[in-house]
Amino acid sequence: MGKSLWKAGTMIYPLPAVMISCGSRPEDYNIITIAWTGTICTDPPMCYISIRPHRHSYDIIKSSGEFVINLTTKKLARATDWCGIKSGSKYNKFKEMGLSPEKASFVKAPMIAESPVNIECKLTEIIELGVHHMFLAKVLGIHADEQYIDKESQEFQLEKAKLIAYSHGKYYELGKFIGKFGFSVRKKKKHKH
């Protein structure tokens, strides 16, 4: 069998499905779920989210210049999906999904307390690409749930948070561990007899 040629489309997977929280005042707080997101630079740490202009969060983020990226987990899967479909113009998404706004350190936008990792972001530029506009942002700080920090090694064990991935219209848990970055070149320890 060979390969089929398809027309151009969006087929980079698996992706995160993050919940973006925004709004400078409690009455404006909103959440939008986004898979068109990622890291764009390590130093300075920068990321992006792409949003359609008609979305309720678009103007909130554009005018406040701030947002928080909240990683999503198996427990948050239903809220993740729901917040990607419903509009903040009709619902108080925090309330509807039983999520708790938590004060951030650098931005006025709230963090989602139930998320294991919150990434505070400051908008630097908007690029109007087409149906999506890309919001480039600097990362100002990161909040990590201490329950996933190993007490002995002080290592942050993100795998224990049970992050979910989005792939071609479906949500999945992360599965079996394959290897650490660099496993292909690491020398195997010799077994002593």
Place this chain on the structure above:
Amino acid sequence: MGKSLWKAGTMIYPLPAVMISCGSRPEDYNIITIAWTGTICTDPPMCYISIRPHRHSYDIIKSSGEFVINLTTKKLARATDWCGIKSGSKYNKFKEMGLSPEKASFVKAPMIAESPVNIECKLTEIIELGVHHMFLAKVLGIHADEQYIDKESQEFQLEKAKLIAYSHGKYYELGKFIGKFGFSVRKKKKHKH
């Protein structure tokens, strides 16, 4: 327990770890593995990859203006890791990893035959953000391995390709299926008695 505040960093996960193939002539063909990648617009379909300027692929992609994004699988995990560490200035990565260059339809850059999905990309802009430069690109076409197209439904069953995810320095298989996009609002079918 609460949350720890960390300094700014890169914590958006899980991400894809794609192999980027590039080069206009066989003697220039190279592969670089990248996790700083994603979709930035649905229509026109656009994506990005962020690369450090010292990488061997940087000049190849900048001068040719073309590259191919190849999705990676459990079978390709070792090659994925290796191509992210070794330099194309020292190795013929296709040869070293036993991968086969395959002719693309729109670009001169080769596709990786062993990848289930190849995404042909045309560079539109480079943004010099910091240690990484962001390459924005239009998707020209997609090649999908026919063995994952269901003969009856004609549905492309990407889950059968066993894509891998990269999360905080570790590679994982995708695990249990959680739900389709929209599952949180879909009405349950009534069970007839």
